[in-house]
Amino acid sequence: MERVFAALWRLLVAAALLGFVAPPVLAALGLVSGADLVNYLQQVVSGAALGCVYALVALGIVLIYKATETINFAQGELMMLGAFLCFTFVAILGLPFWAGALLGIGACAVLGMATDRIVVRPVVGQPAFAIVMVTLGFGFVARSLASVIPGWGTDTHTIVTPFANQIVALGPVVISQDHAAIIVATALLCGLLYLFFTHTKLGLAMQAASQNQLAAYYMGIPVKTVFTMIWGVSAGVAAIAGLMLAPIAFVHTQMGMIIFKAFPAAVLGGFGSIPGAIVGGLVIGIVEALAGFYLPEGFKDVAAYVVLLVVLLLKPEGIFGHVRKKKV
Amino acid sequence: MSRPLLCVRDLAIQFGGVRAVDGATFDVMPGEVFTIIGPNGAGKSTIFNLVSRIYDATAGTIVFDGHDITRMPVHRIAAQGIARTFQNNELFEYATVLQNLLVGRHRHRRTGLLAHVLFTPGARREEEHHRRKVEEVIDFLDLQHYRDQSIAGLPYGVRKKVELGRALAAEPKLLLLDEPSSGLNVEETEEMSFWISDIKKLLGITVVMIEHDMSLVNDVSDRVLALNYGKVIAVGTPSEVQAHPEVVRAYLGSEDTA
Amino acid sequence: MRFLLRTSYGQDIRLFPFGGAPALWTGLALWAAIVGGLNVASLPLVREGWLALAAGYALVFGLVLSRWGGAAFWYGLLGVAVIVAPMLVGTYFVGQLTFVFVYAIAGVGLVILLGLAGQISLGHAAFFACGAYVAAILNAEGWDILVSLPAAVLVSAVLGVVIGLPALRMTGIYLGFATYAFAFIVEEILARWDSVTNGTLGIAVGSPVLGYESWGWQAVLETEVELYFLALALFVGTLVVGLNVQRSPTGRAMMAIRDSETAAASMGVNLAVTKTTAFALSAAMAGLAGALYGHVLHFISPEQFTILLSINLLVMMIVGGLGAMHGAVFGAVFLVMMPQAISALKGAMPPAEGLPEVLAFLVSLPSAPGFEAGIYGLIIILFIIFEPMGLHGLWLKVKTWFRLFPLYKKGMFKRQKSYMASERNR
Structure with a gap:
């Protein structure tokens, strides 16, 4: 039975990759018209851009889960708060875009650390379900607070980025600069995070604490502080995601709902795997865009979940996840 | 001598490149206490996990009571009459002692979901029967005082007893005890030694145990098997095995403390 | 402490350990039969009928109480209350x-x-x-x-x-x-x-x-x-x-x-x-x-x-x-009840006009669109931090407090925490 599932899984991966690269090949062979190929690539790029946002939110969830085993249902709300903070600095206080964005990201990181200290710390040691519900409750509160803060409210806002309304042309494929910026920024951020986790003391401490709390503690790593830092990093990443989403969607109190796409992304990649979160986000973003373009109405919304279910059924631990078996 | 209760032939399992158990062959006779000894990492618990089907064997066969159980699903092992305890206690943490022991009776239930949902008189009679059986175990192990306490608050020694009780409640033919004395103090270990002999003599249950405490091994075992690097290096009476040169070599330096 | 010298374990299994179940069933069956009968005969459900029924039911439970007492009585009382409630309170x-x-x-x-x-x-x-x-x-x-x-x-x-x-x-x-x-x-x-x-x-x-x-x-x-x-x-x-x-x-x-x-x-x-x-x-x-x-x-x-x-x-x-x-x-x-309570709170707020700015803001809060969700969130957080067993846990504590009244100790319900509660390897 397991073998059948594994074989089906390999088949699925092969089919997906084949499907993905087929259009350019078919176009090169002259079987698909150039216009169709451009359409296809256009969809892939815009899907990838949205996928990057999913990926970053998923990344924040995974960072926190890896370290603290807390599934943060409020990650979307952290993103929302981050976007609003950036909005406050850039649009309300009128700071230059980059300065405001940095301030917003920093403020959101502080907020993330405060969340860990005030909300999550008191429930450490309780069953996972209870902790999940605490973060969920925090998300409710955050959304509610954002809607009563003067200047934020329940209206939709925009952050004007330096890339707004400009385009990049890659041959016949036209990409808005906002989309391009998202993809480039995500790639840069992933590189930075990689360097951070492999080359800095704090990053290594975070990795150690994620793998074995007790051992890390005995090695002199202040595990609690490191966890708070991880919440900070994760909230900072969320703010960046919010900043990226702002030009393609809007800044509003409900934007945290994106978590319902970020979770499938994180699970798809194998909950707890950082590359998995990125790949998962991209897969879901691209599949969604393609489903929206080529399939009848309605499939776009369920595409992420159908993909998630199929993957989980065939490979219950996700694309990059590991099977952990308890030792008895 | 009668037919062996448990026949293990050329049993092997591989994790990655490591052969945790490598061609183990042994028989366990009905009514005996059979002890597996060996240094840490020798593959003792792995053998238990193979016999209770938590792991899939790479090669070899396990025949219990005339039935080949090598490929049987885990949950059907109990119905065959094998019950076990775990090295680090696997109790149902948020349930009472009584409920834990009653789960031990799971293999003896005769009523189905519908009877349970409606709680028919049949289901009620069965419950009362299980309760009586479990009370016998409670009396046997002196657990009366803890009957309605949740496992979460119990001291380690009592937990070990409860786990033994849960296995006994299943009324098995074969009892697998994974390090029954680990974590116990001297008195508790002595108590455990009495119970194991009682289990054999009064209840007539065959016992296979993994144990490090040599005085306990000598007290209760009929035969001992020594394992090293997944291979059987000696089988025989406790004194024979301890005198075996290979066993001495395996334990070199640590035999006096074990 | 349990009574050790007993011969039957049946009472452990009962829903109402002190023998209230038969009475409860009789009462409910009686009620169902009468209501069913009324319905079948298309007779209007008369107030007097309900009252008589409730009185009869209470009587049955009075008898149960005199014989066994305990939880069955309270659940019975609750049963009666639930049955007569529709005629005591409004349709809303x-x-x-x-x-x-x-x-x-x-x-x-x-x-x-x-x-x-x-x-x-x-x-x-x-x-x-x-x-x-x-x-x-x-x-x-x-x-x-x-x-x-x-x-x-x-x-x-x-x-x-x-x-x-x-x-x-x-x-x-x-x-x-x-x-x-x-x-x-x-x-x-x-x-x-x-x-x-x-x-x-x-x-x-x-x-x-x-x-x-x-x-x-x-x-x-x-x-x-x-x-x-x-x-x-x-x-x-x-x-x-x-x-x-x-x-x-x-x-x-x-x-x-x-x-x-x-x-x-x-x-x-x-x-x-x-x-x-x-x-x-x-x-x-x-x-x-x-x-x-x-x-x-x-x-x-x-x-x-x-x-x-x-x-x-x-x-x-x-x-x-x-x-x-x-x-x-x-x-x-x-x-x-939560949405009711919140709308009651909204109604109870004085008009914001003429109040100082801070007070006006506070007064307007319950009418804000996200207020209800926020209160929900707050309640979840507070419950999990202070009362993880929920209202039921709170109820048990209150019950125990009354039972032990002068002997209640502060540390009695202190939660045991396990700091290594890893569920990764379950």
Whole structure:
């Protein structure tokens, strides 16, 4: 039975990759018209851009889960708060875009650390379900607070980025600069995070604490502080995601709902795997865009979940996840 | 001598490149206490996990009571009459002692979901029967005082007893005890030694145990098997095995403390 | 301390350990027979009749009290209160109580799935919706509740098995998200399958009907009071089923897989069957609740059954407490009363005009659109931090405090924490 599932899984991966690269090949062979190929690539790029946002939110969830085993249902709300903070600095206080964005990201990181200290710390040691519900409750509160803060409210806002309304042309494929910026920024951020986790003391401490709390503690790593830092990093990443989403969607109190796409992304990649979160986000973003373009109405919304279910059924631990078996 | 209760032939399992158990062959006779000894990492618990089907064997066969159980699903092992305890206690943490022991009776239930949902008189009679059986175990192990306490608050020694009780409640033919004395103090270990002999003599249950405490091994075992690097290096009476040169070599330096 | 010298263990198994159950059943059967009789004869439900019935019931329990006393008396009293409530309070309140029963039915299912079997479901809205649509459609086709409700329950249970199937291959979070993905797909199907569900417009749901015109008798349960008693009867039935599961080997097997799958399997518990059973039972109960929900509200549409409903149900369990069936009732009361309390708070606020700015802001808060969700969130956080066993836990503490009155010690209910509660390797 397991073998059948594994074989089906390999088949699925092969089919997906084949499907993905087929259009350019078919176009090169002259079987698909150039216009169709451009359409296809256009969809892939815009899907990838949205996928990057999913990926970053998923990344924040995974960072926190890896370290603290807390599934943060409020990650979307952290993103929302981050976007609003950036909005406050850039649009309300009128700071230059980059300065405001940095301030917003920093403020959101502080907020993330405060969340860990005030909300999550008191429930450490309780069953996972209870902790999940605490973060969920925090998300409710955050959304509610954002809607009563003067200047934020329940209206939709925009952050004007330096890339707004400009385009990049890659041959016949036209990409808005906002989309391009998202993809480039995500790639840069992933590189930075990689360097951070492999080359800095704090990053290594975070990795150690994620793998074995007790051992890390005995090695002199202040595990609690490191966890708070991880919440900070994760909230900072969320703010960046919010900043990226702002030009393609809007800044509003409900934007945290994106978590319902970020979770499938994180699970798809194998909950707890950082590359998995990125790949998962991209897969879901691209599949969604393609489903929206080529399939009848309605499939776009369920595409992420159908993909998630199929993957989980065939490979219950996700694309990059590991099977952990308890030792008895 | 009668037919062996448990026949293990050329049993092997591989994790990655490591052969945790490598061609183990042994028989366990009905009514005996059979002890597996060996240094840490020798593959003792792995053998238990193979016999209770938590792991899939790479090669070899396990025949219990005339039935080949090598490929049987885990949950059907109990119905065959094998019950076990775990090295680090696997109790149902948020349930009472009584409920834990009653789960031990799971293999003896005769009523189905519908009877349970409606709680028919049949289901009620069965419950009362299980309760009586479990009370016998409670009396046997002196657990009366803890009957309605949740496992979460119990001291380690009592937990070990409860786990033994849960296995006994299943009324098995074969009892697998994974390090029954680990974590116990001297008195508790002595108590455990009495119970194991009682289990054999009064209840007539065959016992296979993994144990490090040599005085306990000598007290209760009929035969001992020594394992090293997944291979059987000696089988025989406790004194024979301890005198075996290979066993001495395996334990070199640590035999006096074990 | 338990009485050790006894010969029968039967009393441990009883729902009411002190022998109240027979009296309770007699009373309920009596009541059902009379109400049924009245309904069949199409007689109006007269006030005097109710009063007489309640008095008789109280008498039966008086007798029980004099003989055994204890919990049975209090539950009996509660039973009487619940039966006479519709004639003491207004129809609006009766409607609210009906919703309490509706949610409590789903709550019993969640106690089984979450509390007993330890399986997470983020997809209970799908079962709820499934029950509601099946019952509504069968009702529209002219079937009575003896057909439509069991059908709703059965279809939901089958859906529960289907959603439970992933549980065989995955655990914990993966399972939670699989159920959630499934629920989302179900929601989308409901919104798109126009020919059956009328899409996003939703469908009107008729009143539940008992019997057929062609049989010569038919009762349409259309008043609030009739719906109330339908919900009450179904809730009591569900509760009994839930308690039966809890005290039977099936329930113990669920408890076992919650705490240690390895040990459970080694003791002979079939993990696949037990998990699927838990999902099916829980789904069946959610389906029943959904069917009633549709009948009480007279309208259903896909947007009532989104992930928010699933989350609301989980919130209900957190607030009520997962440890016992009481939690389902407490949680349901919370879920129904909370919006009432908030709107009462809104009404109680003085007008903002003429107040200093800060006060005006505070006064306007309850009217803010996100206020309700915020209060929910705050309540969840406070409960989990201070009272993880929910209202039920609080209730137990109060009870113990009164029982031990002068001897109560502050540290008695201090929680034991395990700091290494890793669930990764379960």
